[in-house]
Amino acid sequence: MVYEIKIYPREQIKHYLIIDVMSLIVLITMVLWSHSALPLAARISILGLYLGAFYIALWHRDWRLLVASLVAFLLITILGIYEDIFMLIFGFTFADLLGRAKSKWHIAIGMLGIAVMFLGVMKLTTDSLVTVESQVLAPMMIIQMVFPVLIYFVEKSKNLQSELADVNTQLVQQExxxxxxxxxxxxxxxxxxxxxxxxxxxxxxxxxxxxxxxxxxxxxxxxxxxxxxxxxxxxxxxxxxxxxxxxxxxxxxxxxxxxxxxxxxxxxxxxxxxxxxxxxxxxxxxxxxxxxxxxxxxxxxxxxxxxxxxxxxxxxxxxxxxxxxxxxxxxxxxxxxxxxxxxxxxxxxxxxxxxxxxxxxxxxxxxxxxx
The missing domain is CATH 3.30.565.10 (Histidine kinase-like ATPase, C-terminal domain)
Structure with a gap:
């Protein structure tokens, strides 16, 4: 039996492939070349788990997408605490993928996970929530939480357009x-x-x-x-x-x-x-x-x-x-x-x-x- 290895969704190559590849390269470079307290083996393990979660979230729209996103948010939280607080920006990748989930409940839970990730990192790395860093991260948190909702409606609009195109095709065929x-x-x-x-x-x-x-x-x-x-x-x-x-x-x-x-x-x-x-x-x-x-x-x-x-x-x-x-x-x-x-x-x-x-x-x- 021959198994086909899926690398990247064909329908997303045009708009997302370059962005995803660049973000992964930046993340890997920042983690491997950092001088944090985390051992190299731990950093490599985190990167491996992150890539695995990204791959699962990339190919699924059900509960596996939610679980992979929550795992990724946990890994980003660890990197935000031990590496750099601005590692939180990589949450955008999974915020985007969450917006394609089939269940609204999965999107809501994912949004809660984003909030916990940001608040946890800010709580453990800053003395006060009114610091300059917190003032920058707070809008970023709000944007990441809103992002899945926006993507959800964009995807819904695409599906409606596709259904409308199918209906138009049927009408043309009927004519x-x-x-x-x-x-x-x-x-x-x-x-x-x-x-x-x-x-x-x-x-x-x-x-x-x-x-x-x-x-x-x-x-x-x-x-x-x-x-x-x-x-x-x-x-x-x-x-x-x-x-x-x-x-x-x-x-x-x-x-x-x-x-x-x-x-x-x-x-x-x-x-x-x-x-x-x-x-x-x-x-x-x-x-x-x-x-x-x-x-x-x-x-x-x-x-x-x-x-x-x-x-x-x-x-x-x-x-x-x-x-x-x-x-x-x-x-x-x-x-x-x-x-x-x-x-x-x-x-x-x-x-x-x-x-x-x-x-x-x-x-x-x-x-x-x-x-």
């Missing part, structure tokens, strides 16, 4: 899932609907007009290839869809379903952005799918016109309308896409003469043709 579902509905659903319609037509032609079956089967095969291409594009995230290409494709699909289709573009000079083209094209695709599924129409007229800074695409059929169908996921998707472009999608279905889908987006400055 991406919705986008994929919408794209599948608008692309693959549209093509599969066409395959279904043409298959039903082929079934009827087998008895009435066998000579046309081969042509219909070839068109079904071509539509199947289109479906496979759409799947590849979705998988490879090729999202751009040409509006002109989609209009021609939808016109061909409608005509193959015996729906007479006309297309009148009154503003061919307007240049749309890739996002605008894609959103409009997908809405046209969805409207065509609904028309094929529900309208029972014989005619469809598609018009594009520009007026008062608005680019409007309208699809109007002479079918039975959508009064019995309601606003499905497709129409909701169209409205969402147009809202992204600060436009609108309306479905006019108040008359028995068919349905009119109107897609409107604002024309960007400088792109509106002169009239």
């Amino acid at each position: 991406e899932r919705q986008r994929i579902a919408r794209d599948l509905h608008d692309t693959i659903g549209h093509t599969l609907t066409m395959i279904k319609i043409k298959t039903e037509l082929t079934t009827k032609l087998i008895d009435r007009d066998p000579s046309s079956v081969k042509q219909e089967l070839n068109e079904i095969l071509a539509t199947t290839r289109t479906a496979l291409k759409q799947v590849r594009e979705l998988v490879s995230d090729m999202n751009f869809v040409s509006l002109q290409t989609e209009l021609i494709h939808c016109q061909q699909l409608l005509q193959s379903a015996n729906i007479t289709t006309t297309l009148h573009n009154q503003c061919p000079t307007i240049v749309l952005s890739s996002v605008e083209e894609t959103m409009l094209a997908l809405c046209v695709r969805e409207a065509t799918t609904n028309l094929l599924k529900h309208s029972e129409a014989k005619k469809c007229h598609m018009t594009i016109h520009c007026h008062n800074g608005l680019y409007t695409l309208e699809m109007k059929d002479d079918g039975i309308g959508l009064s019995q169908k309601g606003l499905g996921n497709g129409i909701h998707s169209m409205k969402e896409r147009m809202q992204v472009l600060q436009g609108s999608a309306t479905v006019e279905n108040n008359t028995p003469t068919g349905t009119s889908v109107v897609l409107t987006i604002p024309i960007q400055d400088g792109k509106e043709p002169l009239t």
Whole structure:
């Protein structure tokens, strides 16, 4: 079995490694080169115990962190008494580590340990608590006692930010899932609907007009290839869809379903952005799918016109309308896409003469043709 030796937490290297290494070097140098009454063996033992306590406190956040910190405070107290009173400054190292404890009680006990350490050293090394040294150490004691609390709230803030980042990631993933579902509905659903319609037509032609079956089967095969291409594009995230290409494709699909289709573009000079083209094209695709599924129409007229800074695409059929169908996921998707472009999608279905889908987006400055 291979054991991994952990030296220093990777997440703390950037902010704490240099400080910790420098403080340990200064402490070791001060203790080993001092002329105190402590024997060298005792000083080495204290340093060894201090390093052990530091290592334990560095890697743990439970009761072991508290015990290691209290041991370190005891060792610093001994050094403060026998070496130099300003050894107390090394308490900052464990005050910082204490602030990362999981339990507030551990932090509170550690703060009490800091107070006992300072008061014990000042009591045993100074004649009065009002000496200059005590006046310097008292603020240091207060700062070290407050330090774990500050670190605790800093760490808590980091954890909250991390949780918020996780939530944001989940929201982005949810939006991406919705986008994929919408794209599948608008692309693959549209093509599969066409395959279904043409298959039903082929079934009827087998008895009435066998000579046309081969042509219909070839068109079904071509539509199947289109479906496979759409799947590849979705998988490879090729999202751009040409509006002109989609209009021609939808016109061909409608005509193959015996729906007479006309297309009148009154503003061919307007240049749309890739996002605008894609959103409009997908809405046209969805409207065509609904028309094929529900309208029972014989005619469809598609018009594009520009007026008062608005680019409007309208699809109007002479079918039975959508009064019995309601606003499905497709129409909701169209409205969402147009809202992204600060436009609108309306479905006019108040008359028995068919349905009119109107897609409107604002024309960007400088792109509106002169009239």
